[in-house]
Amino acid sequence: MNGLVSPEACAALAASYDVEDAFRSRIVMARHGFGRGEYKYFAYPLPPVVSALRVAMYPPLAGIANHWNEAMGIDVRYPSTLAEYLDRCHRAGQTKPTPLVLRYAEGDYNCLHQDVYGEHLFPIQATVLLAVPGRDFTGGEFVLTEQRPRMQSRAEVVPLDQGDGVIFPVRHRPVRGSRGSYRVTMRHGVSRLRSGHRHTLGIIFHDAR
Numbered sequence: 001m002n003g004l005v006s007p008e009a010c011a012a013l014a015a016s017y018d019v020e021d022a023f024r025s026r027i028v029m030a031r032h033g034f035g036r037g038e039y040k041y042f043a044y045p046l047p048p049v050v051s052a053l054r055v056a057m058y059p060p061l062a063g064i065a066n067h068w069n070e071a072m073g074i075d076v077r078y079p080s081t082l083a084e085y086l087d088r089c090h091r092a093g094q095t096k097p098t099p100l101v102l103r104y105a106e107g108d109y110n111c112l113h114q115d116v117y118g119e120h121l122f123p124i125q126a127t128v129l130l131a132v133p134g135r136d137f138t139g140g141e142f143v144l145t146e147q148r149p150r151m152q153s154r155a156e157v158v159p160l161d162q163g164d165g166v167i168f169p170v171r172h173r174p175v176r177g178s179r180g181s182y183r184v185t186m187r188h189g190v191s192r193l194r195s196g197h198r199h200t201l202g203i204i205f206h207d208a209r
Contacts, residue, residue, distance in 0.1 A: 001126075004165035005201070009049050010130040014199035016047065017101050024096065029110065035189070037108035039202075041100045050099050053126075054203055058082035061124045061167070061205070068123060071174035071181040078122065082205065085122065089207045094118040098204035101130070102190075104140055105197055110190035112145055114171050117208035126167045127188075129160040130199040137196030144168055147185040148175070157191075170204075 005013075016022050023040040030036050042050060062078040062085070069076055079085050089095070098117060102110070115125060131137055142158045158166045168188055174181040190198075 001165040001167065003163050005049065005128050005163045007162055010163050013047065013049065013101060013201055014130045017103055017199065022047065034113065035109045035111040037102065037104040037110060039100050039102040042097050044097050046097060046099055050201065050203070054099060054205065055082050057126060057203065058085065058205055065123050068174050072172065072183050085205065086207060089120045092119055094120055094207045094209045096208040098206065098208050100202045102200045102202060103197065104190065104193050106193050106195050109192040112187040112189040114187055115204050116171060117206060120206050121170060122205035123170050123172065124167060125170050125205065126165050126203040128165040128201040129162055130201055131197065132162045137193055137198040139192055139194035140198045141191045142166060143189050143191055145187045149182060
């Protein structure tokens with residue numbers, strides 16, 4: 001998704017990383033074996049641009065998520081609005097907001113992982129690049145891997161410019177085969193930064209316990 005966030009909004013979100021009151025927690029990746037670098041989860045209320053993106057992106061993605069679950073034989077279905085879905089999360093004790101900003105410096109990277117925070121999991125999420133490749137940083141490519149049954153994993157690098165977004169599976173996605181649809185396991189990460197600093201916005205639709 002090209003130009004999802006304006007350059008001015010990208011710069012403001014990146015600068016907000018140093019505003020402690022905007023966030024509920026900070027994670028240093030090396031302490032947990034997640035890689036190198038750090039990230040912070042926003043507190044409620046979310047910044048207007050983040051809230052607006054989350055609300056606007058959810059309905060069409062819910063339709064896709066319902067189609068995926070039907071194809072994979074999963075009974076869970078998602079309501080048509082984010083407010084209804086978050087109410088489901090909150091009633092199950094998942095009340096902590098999950099949108100986040102990630103910050104990487106030279107040599108930092110993010111290991112392949114899945115963003116799972118509790119019983120209720122929305123199967124699609126998004127990332128928006130806030131920095132300018134080639135100017136603010138080099139390296140630091142967004143990477144997706146797909147583990148297919150009885151096959152080697154396949155990796156894909158997704159090129160992004162400032163403000164561009166990528167939508168991708170949290171855990172699984174269906175793939176149609178000769179005998180119908182089957183489930184593949186997805187993971188995502190960021191390759192090592194060779195220079196500079198890189199900020200990204202992560203938009204996750206389920207809240208955390």
